[in-house]
Amino acid sequence: MTESRxxxxxxxxxxxxxxxxxxxxxxxxxxMSLNVAENRRKFKEDEAAYLDRFTLSPEQRRTVxxxxxxxxxxVGGNIYYTIKIAFCDGLTFQDVASxxxxxxxxxxxxxxxxxxxxxxxxxxxxxxxLDTSRG
Amino acid sequence: xxxxxxGIACSHVPAIGVAMDRGTTxxxxxxxxFKGYEPARQWLAKLAPDVAIIVYNDHACAFSLQFIxxxxxxxxxxxxIADEGFGPRPVPVVQGHPALAWHLAESLxxxxxxxxxxxxxxxxxxxxxxxxxxxxxPQQWPFPVIPLCVNVVQYPPPTGARCFKLGQAIARAVASxxxxxxxxxxxxxxxxxxxxxxxxxxxxxxFDKAFLDGMTKDPLxxxxxxxxxxxxEAGSEGVEMVMWHIMRGALxxxxxxxxxxxxxxxxxxAAGLMILENRRTT
Numbered sequence: 001m002t003e004s005r006x007x008x009x010x011x012x013x014x015x016x017x018x019x020x021x022x023x024x025x026x027x028x029x030x031x032m033s034l035n036v037a038e039n040r041r042k043f044k045e046d047e048a049a050y051l052d053r054f055t056l057s058p059e060q061r062r063t064v065x066x067x068x069x070x071x072x073x074x075v076g077g078n079i080y081y082t083i084k085i086a087f088c089d090g091l092t093f094q095d096v097a098s099x100x101x102x103x104x105x106x107x108x109x110x111x112x113x114x115x116x117x118x119x120x121x122x123x124x125x126x127x128x129x130l131d132t133s134r135g
Numbered sequence: 136x137x138x139x140x141x142g143i144a145c146s147h148v149p150a151i152g153v154a155m156d157r158g159t160t161x162x163x164x165x166x167x168x169f170k171g172y173e174p175a176r177q178w179l180a181k182l183a184p185d186v187a188i189i190v191y192n193d194h195a196c197a198f199s200l201q202f203i204x205x206x207x208x209x210x211x212x213x214x215x216i217a218d219e220g221f222g223p224r225p226v227p228v229v230q231g232h233p234a235l236a237w238h239l240a241e242s243l244x245x246x247x248x249x250x251x252x253x254x255x256x257x258x259x260x261x262x263x264x265x266x267x268x269x270x271x272x273p274q275q276w277p278f279p280v281i282p283l284c285v286n287v288v289q290y291p292p293p294t295g296a297r298c299f300k301l302g303q304a305i306a307r308a309v310a311s312x313x314x315x316x317x318x319x320x321x322x323x324x325x326x327x328x329x330x331x332x333x334x335x336x337x338x339x340x341x342f343d344k345a346f347l348d349g350m351t352k353d354p355l356x357x358x359x360x361x362x363x364x365x366x367x368e369a370g371s372e373g374v375e376m377v378m379w380h381i382m383r384g385a386l387x388x389x390x391x392x393x394x395x396x397x398x399x400x401x402x403x404x405a406a407g408l409m410i411l412e413n414r415r416t417t
Contacts, residue, residue: 006363007362007363007366007367010334010363010366010367010371011333011334012332012333012334012335013329013331013332013334013366013371014331014332014371015290015366015371016288016289016290017289017290017291018290021200021289025200028195028199028200029199029200029201031195032195032199032200034220035195035196035217035218035219035220036218037218037222040220070332070333073331073332078195078200078288078289079330079331079372080194080195080288081195081200083220083330084195084219084220087219087220087221088220092150092402093149093150093330093402093403094402094403097330097331097335097336097403098335100331100332100333100335101332101333101334101335101336102333108336111336112336112338112399112400112402112403113400115338115340115399115400116327116336116337116338116399116400116403116405117329117334117335117336117337117338118337118338119337119339119342119367119368122334122337123367123368124367
């Protein structure tokens with residue numbers, strides 16, 4: 001993933017483009033299989049054995065087994081696909097969003113009720129870094 | 136002759152469907168959102184269109200990454216409800232309109248829009264939530280539906296300008312269909328939201344308001360918003376708003392805003408609803 005894109009300057013965002021598509025195909029196709037109730041049952045029964053059916057990289061496999069939601073995105077996961085693992089676990093989109101953004105479920109829900117995450121200071125990676133250094 | 140009489144822009148947040156399916160729309164969390172849907176339901180029931188074209192994106196249900204159609208039209212006579220990973224929504228099967236759908240497919244392709252044609256496919260919340268929002272919970276949907284899917288899952292989605300032109304081609308195609316049908320077109324998805332990464336939860340009210348205003352003030356200017364600008368300003372999944380341009384392009388330049396409703400939050404999303412009507416009556 002060496003070629004840079006204009007949208008790479010957006011902080012905390014993993015655009016599912018050609019670079020990630022090449023890396024994430026098998027991971028996302030595993031997630032797709034969870035649309036079938038019988039597959040969800042088999043996956044929950046023995047996750048490691050179920051994953052053997054797909055050619056995941058060791059890191060992709062780890063992120064799935066550890067439910068490292070943010071990590072999945074970094075190794076080619078597409079959120080519309082990886083969320084299916086969460087549904088299988090009985091989690092909601094908001095549960096996963098809070099985990100990816102590193103806050104508690106309650107804190108995240110409170111932020112959304114207050115109008116969501118502001119774009120101010122969240123448009124560019126550099127600005128985000130500046131905001132952090134300002135505390 | 137058939138004609139497009141109105142357009143509906145509507146967010147398709149899955150949690151909105153869940154709230155309706157579980158009967159929790161009256162809770163303090165959802166009350167404000169659903170109250171704002173009432174006038175739209177009354178308007179649509181009164182309009183009683185003969186058929187709806189619903190522009191939406193599939194969310195890894197009908198299509199996986201194996202095939203990624205940029206624009207697809209469903210020509211089946213019925214579309215079952217998809218299992219999205221937690222069982223299908225308990226809503227009626229969607230009836231299609233094969234005669235108009237095939238006419239659209241042929242007209243659009245000959246008009247240089249290279250549609251993929253689907254003879255069989257399930258439909259997910261992207262299509263059923265806007266139906267639920269605007270029709271409530273009937274035993275059967277009040278009109279047949281032509282699904283028109285747009286890829287927004289694999290970057291890049293089609294540009295806003297291309298979507299607008301597809302909308303214009305849809306209007307031409309509808310106008311060349313012999314039977315007198317009154318057609319509504321839905322543009323779904325959005326508004327600002329980000330579902331992924333550390334930046335999840337992003338909402339941009341100013342962007343959304345300007346977008347809603349622009350739908351009547353200067354829709355062509357909106358078509359020049361780049362994908363990067365959508366993602367930066369309206370969140371990575373805010374790029375779904377390109378689908379609104381298909382609806383807008385299918386309407387007359389001077390279409391009038393009849394109603395709007397905007398509410399934050401619906402789960403992770405800013406939910407928008409807008410009704411536009413063509414002024415001419417046929």
